Amino acid sequence: MFDLDLRSRKPIYEQLVEKFKELIIKEILQADEKLPSVRTLAKQMTINPNTIQKAYRELETQGYIYSVKGKGSFVQVSDDAVNQEELMKIKEKLTADISEALYLGVTRKEIEQLIKKAEESIGGQKTND
Amino acid sequence: MIELRGVEKSFQNQRVLNDITLQIKTGSIYGLLGSNGAGKTTLLKIMAGILKQEEGSVQMKEAPVYENNEVKNKMVFIPDRLYFFSHYTIEQMAKFYQNIYSGWDQSRFEELKDIFGLDIKKKVSQFSKGMQRQVAFWLALSAMPDIMILDEPFDGLDPVVRKKVKNLLIRDVAERQMTIVISSHNLREVEDICDYVGILHNGDILLEKDLDDLKADIHKVQAAFRNHVPAKLKQELTLLHEEKRGSVRLWIVRGSEEVITEKVEAYSPVVFDLLPLTLEEIFIYEMGGVGYNVENILV
Numbered sequence: 530m531f532d533l534d535l536r537s538r539k540p541i542y543e544q545l546v547e548k549f550k551e552l553i554i555k556e557i558l559q560a561d562e563k564l565p566s567v568r569t570l571a572k573q574m575t576i577n578p579n580t581i582q583k584a585y586r587e588l589e590t591q592g593y594i595y596s597v598k599g600k601g602s603f604v605q606v607s608d609d610a611v612n613q614e615e616l617m618k619i620k621e622k623l624t625a626d627i628s629e630a631l632y633l634g635v636t637r638k639e640i641e642q643l644i645k646k647a648e649e650s651i652g653g654q655k656t657n658d
Numbered sequence: 659m660i661e662l663r664g665v666e667k668s669f670q671n672q673r674v675l676n677d678i679t680l681q682i683k684t685g686s687i688y689g690l691l692g693s694n695g696a697g698k699t700t701l702l703k704i705m706a707g708i709l710k711q712e713e714g715s716v717q718m719k720e721a722p723v724y725e726n727n728e729v730k731n732k733m734v735f736i737p738d739r740l741y742f743f744s745h746y747t748i749e750q751m752a753k754f755y756q757n758i759y760s761g762w763d764q765s766r767f768e769e770l771k772d773i774f775g776l777d778i779k780k781k782v783s784q785f786s787k788g789m790q791r792q793v794a795f796w797l798a799l800s801a802m803p804d805i806m807i808l809d810e811p812f813d814g815l816d817p818v819v820r821k822k823v824k825n826l827l828i829r830d831v832a833e834r835q836m837t838i839v840i841s842s843h844n845l846r847e848v849e850d851i852c853d854y855v856g857i858l859h860n861g862d863i864l865l866e867k868d869l870d871d872l873k874a875d876i877h878k879v880q881a882a883f884r885n886h887v888p889a890k891l892k893q894e895l896t897l898l899h900e901e902k903r904g905s906v907r908l909w910i911v912r913g914s915e916e917v918i919t920e921k922v923e924a925y926s927p928v929v930f931d932l933l934p935l936t937l938e939e940i941f942i943y944e945m946g947g948v949g950y951n952v953e954n955i956l957v
Contacts, residue, residue, distance in 0.1 A: 535850055538934045540870045571832040575825045577687055578832040579853040583870065 533574065541576060545584035546591075553593050553604055554615060560606040564594060659684050660705060660805065660837065664714035667700055674700050676861045678714070682854070684804075685835035687827075689848040689869070691941060692858035693950055698841040699738065699809055701858065705839060706735035706807045718805065731760055734798040738810040740790050748778040748793055752800070759801035767800035773822065788814040795823050799830065805837045812847050824851055849937040857941065859948060873934050876943070877918055879909040882929040891925050898943050910935070910943050 531552070533544045552558045567585065571578040585602050588594045591614075596602045630640060660682040667675040674697045682688045692698045703709040704716055707723035707730055716723045723729050742751060756762040771778065774792050776785065782793055791814055798806060806827070812820050828851065830836040842848045848855065849869070856866040865872075876898070881887075882905050895918065899910035906929060911918050915932060922930055935943070 538936055540873045540934065541850075542870050568832040572825070572829050575821065575828050575851070577828065577851050577853045579686060580870070 533576070542580045542584045542587070545576075545581065546587050549584070549588055550591075550593055558604050560604050562604045563600075564602040564604065566601055659719065660839070661717045661720075662705070662714065663717075665701075665704060665711045665716060666713035667697075667704060667709065667711050674861055675704075675711070678858075678861075678863055680856055680863060680866055682837060682839060684837050685831060686854050687831060687838045687840065687852045689852035689855040690839060690841040690858060691843075691845065691848065691855055691937075692841070693860075693945060694843075696858040697861045698858055702735070702807050702809050702839065702841055703737075706730075706733065708735065731758075732804040733807065734759075734801055734803040734805075735807040736794050736798055736809065736811055738813065740794050742782040742790070742793070744783055745781055747781050748776060748796075751782060751793070751797060752778070755797050755801055759803070761802040763800055763802050766802065767796070770796050770799060770826075773826070788816060788819065791815055792819060792823070795826070799826055802834075803836065806839070808838065808840045810842055811840060812842065812844065820847070827851070845936075845938040845941055855937070857944060859945065859950065864948060865944060869937070872940060873937075874914060875912060876935050876940055877911050877913070877915060878933045878935055878939070879911050879918060879922065880906055880929065880931040880933075881909070881922055881927045882906045883925065883927050888925045891921065894921050898947065910939075 531548050533541060533548070535541070537544065549558070549564070558564070564585070565573070567578050567581045570576065570581050585594065585596070589596060589602070593605055594602045595605050627640065631637075662678055662680050665675055665678040666673075678701060690698055690701065700709065704711050705723065707716075707726065710724050718729050718733070721729050723733075743754070746754070752767055756764070774796050776789060776792065776796075782790060785793065791811075795811075812823070815823060827836075827838060831838065840848060840852065852869055854867070855869050855872065857864040879895075887907055895909065896912040897909055898912060899908075901908040919930075919932060922932075
């Protein structure tokens with residue numbers, strides 16, 4: 530399904546949570562799609578089933594998935610809460626990057642030009658579709 | 659569930675274990691870590707009912723272990739020094755296990771033959787060290803135990819086999835809630851598969867915790883400040899260790915990511931990096947806390 534970096538310092542369960550979030554946000558896993566069962570995933574990836582269980586529980590409290598007793602876990606229809614969190618993260622990252630750019634001497638105008646360029650590239654993509 | 663309460667053990671007046679109390683949940687993979695000579699093997703042998711503790715109790719599913727055939731029937735211990743009867747072939751060893759363990763699953767044994775790919779007509783003593791270890795796992799898995807106690811189980815296995823064995827162990831944990839207790843010095847090996855760890859030092863349990871909680875509660879911080887390091891900040895943080903690398907400070911701090919970040923950022927650092935620790939680093943710093951230092955060894 531996907532690979533985890535067992536050499537990474539990040540706890541495996543955090544990596545799992547992040548991977549699933551990414552798959553859900555990018556809609557590779559779609560609303561109401563069933564997630565692999567804890568057992569299957571444990572066997573497939575050689576990960577402790579308790580760790581996977583914990584990751585699923587975390588995803589559930591964060592509102593990314595829901596579970597049906599005896600059936601398994603499913604992707605939650607994406608709502609604003611999910612997007613809000615992503616938005617906040619991106620804004621934080623942008624702020625950090627922009628402050629670094631300003632510190633390094635990039636001018637406001639140049640940043641504005643970059644925004645324009647990004648806008649155009651998104652627009653371009655849309656017409657290509 | 660495995661439950662140890664107030665377990666004490668001495669060998670010829672030498673105290674090996676002091677008052678060990680711990681619980682291992684069913685379906686958990688518990689990593690028992692410790693310095694050399696900490697008492698890991700002794701503790702595992704007591705759990706396996708091979709040695710008898712002088713004080714305290716060891717219970718599995720609320721029944722004592724020592725000389726209790728019913729409990730031992732559902733438990734396999736793989737020691738760090740393997741033992742097979744001399745001149746026995748794998749097939750003969752399997753027969754022996756089949757007689758002892760009522761849960762023995764012959765079809766599983768056949769199935770695992772393809773996975774391990776060893777000749778069952780060959781004498782076990784003729785195999786290499788690593789292959790003998792594979793035989794031990796093969797027999798243990800075929801006995802379908804509820805509890806596996808493994809002392810340095812991955813020693814001498816090549817990376818391919820190690821991966822295979824780990825996967826087989828995980829399968830049994832996932833499928834039928836097998837409980838595993840693993841002791842190891844190789845912390846990388848344990849880090850991948852354990853969900854709970856206990857650190858043993860000089861016969862005492864130093865710390866026992868969910869592995870992810872353990873990792874969430876200790877961090878490595880690298881920070882630099884424009885002028886000098888704010889003394890107040892150092893008081894606010896629970897520092898376990900400090901190193902100076904030029905103008906950058908390296909700190910090992912107890913606490914969650916959010917709390918540490920908030921405290922450090924209040925002093926507007928020029929450089930600020932926060933990393934989780936590896937299990938190996940946690941082990942080293944925890945041991946450092948009780949005077950078992952790396953520096954003492956690397957003079």
